[in-house]
Every structure is written in structure tokens, then in C-alpha cells.
Amino acid sequence: MRDATVLISGAGIAGTALAYWLRRHGFRPTVVERAPEIRAGGYKVDIRGAALDVVTRMGLREDIRAHRTDVRGGSVVNAAGKRVASMDGDTFGGRQGEDAEILRGDLNRMLYEASKGEVEYLFDDAIDAIDDTGDRVGVTFASGRVDSYDLVVGADGLHSATRALAFGDEKRFIxxxxxxxxxxxxxxxxxxxxxxxxxxxxxxxxxxxxxxxxxxxxxxxxxxxxxxxxxxxxxxxxxxxxxxxxxxxxxxxxxxxxxxxxxxxxxxxxxxQVRMDHWSTGRVALLGDAAYCASPASGQGTSLALVGAYVLAGELAAAQDHAAGLASYEREMRPFVEQNQKLGPANIKRxxxxxxxxxxxxxxxxxxxxxxxxxxxxxxxxxxxxxxxxxxxxxxxx
The missing domain is CATH 3.30.9.30 (D-Amino Acid Oxidase; Chain A, domain 2)
Incomplete structure (x- = not known):
């Protein structure tokens, strides 16, 4: 599989992380993003557990530490604004040890900077149609550009256009x-x-x-x-x-x-949440929220994206062909995904x-x-x- 061409739809956390790891393994990734540039700012997200290991292996651990939100604490208030209870920032955010909280845009920028020198990024464009012939995937872009790739990966979020093209109406999965x-x-x-x-x-x-x-x-x-x-x-x-x-x-x-x-x-x-029986069909695969969104209530969306990107790239690199690599990716990730998806419904009730x-x-x-x-x-x-x-x-x- 090494040296294969891979088109990634979406330059969010999952897409940029996958581009980085695929290039590390000798693939030739291209990322297409509907927005004109990497999105800045955004809400705060947590990186914990296995995702910390992933960013450490990327050499980004210290950069992430330097860009932590440094939220000191939080309070629950009543209608009059009286503080009913207060806690330190880590307790309030459910963090322990080396867990890091960072703005989503800062993390996305780091991943982009780490990958952009060796990865082609196509901004202000999107996938309009795909044609999986079995040997290649033909892609027609919204801009009119036409090309073909060995694999296409949808990392384009909860309302993934790639998923709709390859798997059907999102109502079946959301x-x-x-x-x-x-x-x-x-x-x-x-x-x-x-x-x-x-x-x-x-x-x-x-x-x-x-x-x-x-x-x-x-x-x-x-x-x-x-x-x-x-x-x-x-x-x-x-x-x-x-x-x-x-x-x-x-x-x-x-x-x-x-x-x-x-x-x-x-x-x-x-x-x-996105729940699917399988995350790939032929030469088209899904990653992150497009495949297994756990919902913001889980607090684990960013970690699932980072870990999923690492595992998908690694399993493709280790496999003899794309089908074996995609099957191994799902075997490795599904128990982890299921455990993290359980957090969403439980957390939101609290x-x-x-x-x-x-x-x-x-x-x-x-x-x-x-x-x-x-x-x-x-x-x-x-x-x-x-x-x-x-x-x-x-x-x-x-």
C-alpha cells in the first residue's frame, strides 16, 4: 500500500492528522477542504489518554502544552448569578495528570503546519462525485477538477458529504x-x-x-x-x-x-452520534466524526479523531492491500469507539x-x-x- 495516493476530504483534526501519518508511512495524501483556509479559534477541546500518546509520537506534546487554555477553574451559578459551587479547572473539565485542554483551532493549525510541507492541500473546493471502479476512485470536484486516487477517506464531520456519496442518506447513520x-x-x-x-x-x-x-x-x-x-x-x-x-x-x-x-x-x-456497521466500502473509508461521532457531550471527539488517524494510517501501511488495511483499522478501533460513545448519552443527562x-x-x-x-x-x-x-x-x- 505504500506510495498509494489518498484523497482526504476535510482539513479538520482527523483529516490533517491522517495526512501527517500517511506521509510518514510513505503514502501520497491530498487534502481537500471546502473552507478557504484552516479554521482558527473554535471551542476548547481535551486531549487525553491514548490521544496524548499520538501527539507525543508526532512531536507535538510540548507545543500543545504551551498552548493550553490555562482555565483556572469553574463555577455553577444560579439565576441570580450566585456561585453555588466552584472547582479547579482540571476537576471542572474532567482532566487528570497530563491531560491537555486546547482551542480546537490551535490544535488544527499545529497539525496543518506539521503536514503541509509534504502534503497537497486543496482549499475552497470539495468532492462533488466519486466513482469507485475497483482499481481506483475517480473524483469530480466542485471546482470542475477531475482526478483519481487509490483511496478516498471522508474526514468531513457529522454531516459528511463523502459518507452520503458512498453510503447513502445520513438519516440511516445519525x-x-x-x-x-x-x-x-x-x-x-x-x-x-x-x-x-x-x-x-x-x-x-x-x-x-x-x-x-x-x-x-x-x-x-x-x-x-x-x-x-x-x-x-x-x-x-x-x-x-x-x-x-x-x-x-x-x-x-x-x-x-x-x-x-x-x-x-x-x-x-x-x-x-454516528453509528455504522462498517466504516468502509470498496476504496472509500470514513474517519472521525464522519464514521463514529461520539457527540460533543462525550468530550472525546478530538481524541477519537487523533487515535483513528494514527490507527488508519498505520494499518494501511502494514497491510498488503487496502481491503486488509481497512478491515484491520476497524478491528482495532471499534471497541475503543464503542467505549467512548457510551459517554455521550450518560454525560448529557448530567x-x-x-x-x-x-x-x-x-x-x-x-x-x-x-x-x-x-x-x-x-x-x-x-x-x-x-x-x-x-x-x-x-x-x-x-
């Missing part, structure tokens, strides 16, 4: 968890200094945080809902849905929502409380927890499932 998420930049009007504030109302949660690498702040909204009908390209409709979901909510919610219209990075989508009664009980328990001796041990036990899932794979030396 499983809505019953919640929606929105994230965007806001002014730091609360003057937060590397701190996170979380407000929990019945069926809806809102939070805002500042990091060492951002002069402003970010706001995140999580709310329970039956499936919503809207055009994913219609931002105005999405803003209206978010405003309606939080109508009449207290704390700083109205002020945070006032900033969404001007935000350059507004994001809105369902909290969903993040968004369905009733006013649940909110009152939770606030009372958090207030009590803040005064208990040994609360750190209790919190460490609570986040243990995350670290069990994050280390649920032994990486090979390819």
Missing part, C-alpha cells in the same frame, strides 16, 4: 440524542479571567468561559428538544430556534444571546437537567459538595469513566 448545542464567541463582559461559569435551568444549560489564548469569551448552550426542522445553511433560522429555546431564561442568558448575530463563528447542531425539581436537587447537592472534606476524591471518582474510555486501546508501534 442518531439524535435529544439535545441541541450552540457555541459562538461573545464579548467578555463578565471579565472572566480563565474561568468558566455554568447556569442550569430546566431542560437547558448555558455557560461562558474565557481562556488564556482568547481576548474575548465563548458561550455554549445545551438544551433538550424533540427533533427540529431547519436548513443547516440558514443561520438566521438557527439563531431564532436558539433564542426561542431560551426565551425568558435568567442569569446572563439574554445578554449572551444578544452577541450571536455578530459572532463570526456561530455553530448550531443537534447532539448526535449536563442538562430535565425538570425544575432536578435542578433544585442538583444545586443543593453541589452546594453541599463544595463544603465536604475530600471533595477532590469524590470528583475524581465521578470522572473515572472518561479516563477508562480514553485509555481503552493499546496503540501499536507501526
Amino acid at each position: 442518531h439524535d440524542l435529544g439535545y441541541y448545542v450552540s457555541i459562538f464567541s461573545v464579548p467578555n463582559h463578565l471579565e472572566l479571567d480563565r474561568w468558566e461559569l455554568t447556569y442550569v435551568g430546566p431542560g437547558r444549560t448555558a455557560l461562558t468561559y474565557s481562556t488564556a489564548k482568547d481576548h474575548g469569551a465563548k458561550a455554549m448552550f445545551l438544551f433538550a428538544s424533540t427533533p427540529l426542522e431547519y436548513d443547516r445553511r440558514d443561520r438566521t433560522a438557527q439563531e431564532r430556534l436558539l433564542a426561542d429555546a431560551y426565551a425568558g431564561e435568567g442569569w446572563e442568558v439574554p445578554r449572551l444571546l444578544e452577541s450571536m448575530d455578530a459572532a463570526p463563528d456561530f455553530y448550531f447542531d443537534s447532539l448526535s 449536563m442538562v437537567l430535565r425538570s425544575a425539581g432536578q435542578v433544585r436537587i442538583s444545586m443543593a447537592m453541589l452546594s453541599l459538595l463544595g463544603r465536604l472534606p475530600g471533595k477532590e476524591k469524590l470528583m475524581a471518582k465521578a470522572i473515572e469513566p472518561i479516563h477508562k474510555a480514553a485509555t481503552a486501546i493499546t496503540l501499536k508501534e507501526y
Whole structure:
């Protein structure tokens, strides 16, 4: 398989990491990205467990440490803004030991910089059609360009266009968890200094945080809902849905929502998982969220992308042909994916409380927890499932 040409759709974390590893193994990767450049900024993401081993093997560990968000802690507040409970940053974020929190855009830039010298990047373009002949995959791009490759890998996210072309309608694979998420930049009007504030109302949660690498702040909204009908390209409709979901909510919610219209990075989508019986068909394969999105509630999307890229490239390099390599990739990754996907549904139920009664009980328990001796041990036990899932794979030396 070495020296084979591979087209990767998507220059996010999964796509840029795969390009890096494929080039290391002697492949000739090309990355096509719909955006005009690597996306900057973004929300904060965690790198833990096996993913830490991956970035260490890439030589990026120290660079990542230098770009940590350095969030010092977080507090849960009530409608009046009173801090009910506070914790240090690692405890609040579910991190232990060498786990690192970094802005998604910073990590993406590092991966791009590590790979761009030897990898061809095609920005402002996308795959329009694919034709798997058995020997090669013919690709027609949106720009009109036509080419062929030994393999095509879709690393283009939850709503993967590559997956739709090769596997069919996304409704067969996307499983809505019953919640929606929105994230965007806001002014730091609360003057937060590397701190996170979380407000929990019945069926809806809102939070805002500042990091060492951002002069402003970010706001995140999580709310329970039956499936919503809207055009994913219609931002105005999405803003209206978010405003309606939080109508009449207290704390700083109205002020945070006032900033969404001007935000350059507004994001809105369902909290969903991708579940597929297989991640490849012929010479087309899927990686990261396109294949096995665990949802942002899992806290493991970035780690799954990094580990998946490492394993896919390594198994292809070790195999005699693409079919054997893709089969080995799935055997290695599926137990790890399944363990991490279990985190999403469990975590979101703790993040968004369905009733006013649940909110009152939770606030009372958090207030009590803040005064208990040994609360750190209790919190460490609570986040243990995350670290069990994050280390649920032994990486090979390819």
C-alpha cells in the first residue's frame, strides 16, 4: 500500500492528522477542504489518554502544552448569578495528570503546519462525485477538477458529504440524542479571567468561559428538544430556534444571546452520534466524526479523531492491500469507539437537567459538595469513566 495516493476530504483534526501519518508511512495524501483556509479559534477541546500518546509520537506534546487554555477553574451559578459551587479547572473539565485542554483551532493549525510541507492541500473546493471502479476512485470536484486516487477517506464531520456519496442518506447513520448545542464567541463582559461559569435551568444549560489564548469569551448552550426542522445553511433560522429555546431564561442568558448575530463563528447542531456497521466500502473509508461521532457531550471527539488517524494510517501501511488495511483499522478501533460513545448519552443527562425539581436537587447537592472534606476524591471518582474510555486501546508501534 505504500506510495498509494489518498484523497482526504476535510482539513479538520482527523483529516490533517491522517495526512501527517500517511506521509510518514510513505503514502501520497491530498487534502481537500471546502473552507478557504484552516479554521482558527473554535471551542476548547481535551486531549487525553491514548490521544496524548499520538501527539507525543508526532512531536507535538510540548507545543500543545504551551498552548493550553490555562482555565483556572469553574463555577455553577444560579439565576441570580450566585456561585453555588466552584472547582479547579482540571476537576471542572474532567482532566487528570497530563491531560491537555486546547482551542480546537490551535490544535488544527499545529497539525496543518506539521503536514503541509509534504502534503497537497486543496482549499475552497470539495468532492462533488466519486466513482469507485475497483482499481481506483475517480473524483469530480466542485471546482470542475477531475482526478483519481487509490483511496478516498471522508474526514468531513457529522454531516459528511463523502459518507452520503458512498453510503447513502445520513438519516440511516445519525442518531439524535435529544439535545441541541450552540457555541459562538461573545464579548467578555463578565471579565472572566480563565474561568468558566455554568447556569442550569430546566431542560437547558448555558455557560461562558474565557481562556488564556482568547481576548474575548465563548458561550455554549445545551438544551433538550424533540427533533427540529431547519436548513443547516440558514443561520438566521438557527439563531431564532436558539433564542426561542431560551426565551425568558435568567442569569446572563439574554445578554449572551444578544452577541450571536455578530459572532463570526456561530455553530448550531443537534447532539448526535454516528453509528455504522462498517466504516468502509470498496476504496472509500470514513474517519472521525464522519464514521463514529461520539457527540460533543462525550468530550472525546478530538481524541477519537487523533487515535483513528494514527490507527488508519498505520494499518494501511502494514497491510498488503487496502481491503486488509481497512478491515484491520476497524478491528482495532471499534471497541475503543464503542467505549467512548457510551459517554455521550450518560454525560448529557448530567449536563442538562430535565425538570425544575432536578435542578433544585442538583444545586443543593453541589452546594453541599463544595463544603465536604475530600471533595477532590469524590470528583475524581465521578470522572473515572472518561479516563477508562480514553485509555481503552493499546496503540501499536507501526
